[in-house]
Amino acid sequence: MSLGRQCSWLLRWSWQPYMSAVTRSCVGHYATRPQRGFSSSEKLVDVAVNEETGISTVTLQRLPVNSLNLELLQELCTIFDALEKDRSRGMILTSASSTVFSAGLDILEMYKPKPDRVTAFWTTLQDTWLKLFGSSYPTVAAINGHSPAGGCLLALSCEYRVMVGPKYTIGLNETQLGIVAPKWFQYSMRNVISSRQTELALSTGQLFTTDEALKIGLIDEIATDKADAIAKAEKFLLRMSKISTTARKLAKLSCRQEPLEWLVANRQKDLQEFMGFVTLPAVQKGLDLYLESLKKKK
Template sequence: MALRNLRRLQQLNIAYFKQYSSVSKLVSLTVDDKTGVSVLSLQRPPVNSLNLELLSDIHNALTEAEKNKSRGVILTSQKDGVFSAGLDIMEMYKPDQDRIKTFWTTLQDCWIKLYGCLYPTVAVINGHSPAGGCLLAMSCEYRIMQTNYTIGLNETLLGIVAPPWFISTMKNLIGHRESELALTQGKLFTSDEALKIGLVDEIMHSKDEGIKKANAFMAKFAKISPITRSLTKQSVRGPTIQDMIKNRQADLEHFLQFTNNPQVQQSLGMYLEMLKKKGGK
């Protein structure tokens, strides 16, 4: 009887693990059945650029974790080197108009889902995290960053103005003055610099160390009612989310107008050409 029960328990554990794994080829979602904490890994080579499909899969994975009553989600990259290089420029260069609309609204939805998750979220930043990659990390409740990498909203260096909700996310994290300096300069912070201003909360020397620290952060909520915790989080973050939702159509229209500007298209083309030349060296 005991052996049969043990086998049954093992089967349940295997089924539970499979239910959380292989959400798509662009992300993986696995759960530690001891802690109930899920790890959401980005795995779109080479640098986890955020295209329509990856954003959609991130959103779906977060929803899946919510449905399965995950006790928290750790967001990281499958491979070290780049956490996420940000938005995929190919989505914006000579775009199909229907696709680019879907791309931007999916980005909006992904941010709303991640920023407003009921469960705790931690970014284990095991690589460079510029622009949209920084947004993903900032949207989590806690950030642990590996040494020798950089993070920041560097849009101004690319001739782009960060959307208001990107800016609000940063301001809520590091304050108005630090955000103004960072945004106007397109600053990419080292891990030590990011720690100093509160852009990240801890430093790690390896992904494994970061996962351990992330689980330690999750454990702080063990004696706190999940409902109370989630309602408190909603009270803190809700106004920012509601402001974005209220203005999301205007945000979309502004993005489309900006992206379709001939000068912007020319700049994007030049940037892509520069990347090709670098890749050929």
């Protein structure tokens, strides 16, 4: 089968119907360069589009820690759909916090969960990953703070990662909470670092410093601050813009085809496994203790 045919379902899949909930307006987010922007109604996420370069900066702004709850994930889905429909020239994902990129999944969504809400939460997380990991536009994470668990997943789903050093950490630390990163989290990490490093990182739940992350290839560059991270991200995207759009898109989606197909085919099974696991008394106890430990830090 030709590469074009192999990838055609992905391209079709990527062109999801545009979700009209995105409100668009001409908002100048930066005074120095022409921008237009749009934010979804709850404003948990901000989008600024640089009209000169066509690059969109998507900023997580559910402060203090951008923990990924249902509403934040829904907004991200809406925005990723809009970027896909707009044939975005590229996206930079970053955070409005000065110390946290994202604290990962909102533990409160999983602690004493209500069946309807937790089902919507998990399926929206699946959607978010399918849209980001399978986006036809190029993506960079400008990681300007700690990036554990789901924060790391978002960064891994992008094609390139620039992280502000040296004091922040990144990794899939789920085992430290007594939970297991599902298969598509694992795929995302294995797409970036070796199988050996992935297995070690996942079984220990290790959080890597920026230097350690750079050494194993978990991130691509270290930046001195957020502005430097954004500048490096833009440089990467401008390099991508010189490559044939179709060739670049097909190459990316071909490399990512297997994990995307896996989740599309196994969504229900993945949901059932998550629901079964998260409701186990031992897991609930673990989440309880973890929440307590976060509070005791103060």
